Amino acid sequence: MTRQNLRDRIYDNLIQRIRSGAFGLDDRFVDVMVAAELGSSRMPARDALMRLATEGYLVPTTRGFVLPRLGPEEILEVFELRRLLEPRAAALAAQGITDAALAVMERAVTDGAAALAARDGPALFTASEIFRNAWLSVVSNRTLAQAIRRYFVQVQNVRLITMQQEEVLPVILAGQRSLLAAYRERDAVAAGDRMLCFVIEGEIAFRRTLTPA
Amino acid sequence: MTRQNLRDRIYDNLIQRIRSGAFGLDDRFVDVMVAAELGSSRMPARDALMRLATEGYLVPTTRGFVLPRLGPEEILEVFELRRLLEPRAAALAAQGITDAALAVMERAVTDGAAALAARDGPALFTASEIFRNAWLSVVSNRTLAQAIRRYFVQVQNVRLITMQQEEVLPVILAGQRSLLAAYRERDAVAAGDRMLCFVIEGEIAFRRTLTPA
DNA sequence: CATGGAAAATCTGTATACGGTTTTTCCGGT
């Protein structure tokens, strides 16, 4: 009972493992290997890998695909996009928030706090993924939500690394708590303002890592 | 001397023609057809079509790929994105403007004026494509420019139709002239403001077509 | 003329094959 086709199953499998940080920067992805692992021929694996590549999860090399190592300038470009889009999206989310989404976010923040206590970067990463998906899912402008999802994908690996720097972890959790409070009150203005703060804080933290002096 | 591989050549070919509005809403894209047109086998054509689909330029159906059919609500969603992104992008463009880009835009406005005089909607459409590509090409934040290009493609068909309504044509040209003046002066603030006006005018015009009463 | 349904055509997904190119291995000469 295979629900979808092999290509999509391989894609889902790989993207989930990439997102969870299961691969390192020196892991190589070759269609034959991936195919063997999932028991298919080259083609579905190849399709999945090429899609991941065009979406920015992987970069093609002359010998297989590897995780991208993004330059600082591209990451800063994404921060600019985030400043422009996410405050508005958060405001829309506050207007359309549901009890179900709130519950998911409450849970994600709780899990994130536990991860913070355990100094578990990847776990906090997962929790903040869940948090973000929850509020994005109630943004009434689906096109806007999709635009946000698209660029988030591209900086995923960087975020994973960033989240291993212990000093930023409390900031992330505090930002989520602040946002969650605004969502709970269905306060669109506060949600937008706090999201802008959150993004800017992230940008400042990132810029600090660029100039460690 | 084929510089790149077939897959990318087919992709480039198709995306260029899609962008230029060469296809209609009832055109169907089937890998075999596309392959025959470009003289290859199915696989490169298939790869190109699947990529276009994951990027949102095409929509997969049970029988080939088609251009995405947008409802009014989705178009309004894109207007919201435009309001958020394009003012900033225009401001950045004003900062990075080059003589070459200015020349292209001057020419596009001239051509647009001729198209307006001739009541030639499609020609004005082409001219405004050129105009937009010119300023987008000097936006320093490439990620931002790409995000804008992405949703523009999705509303291409609608724009083609809108541009056949004669009353909106002068508005478009006036907006471009206003923007061009700001670019010429390298005035980032004015460029941002005028772009916001331009987008809002377009949105209002579109809303008017929804309620003809 | 409408309708049901079988047959044909069409399209997708997947497998396999093969040539060309790049990388790695490895062996012989210095």
Place this chain on the structure above:
DNA sequence: ACCGGAAAAACCGTATACAGATTTTCCATG
């Protein structure tokens, strides 16, 4: 031990084939 270069391996792009699913065609029946 250190190259240089040839042989081998690895990998990518592309072509072709075929099975399964879906749509369309078309004919027979009411």
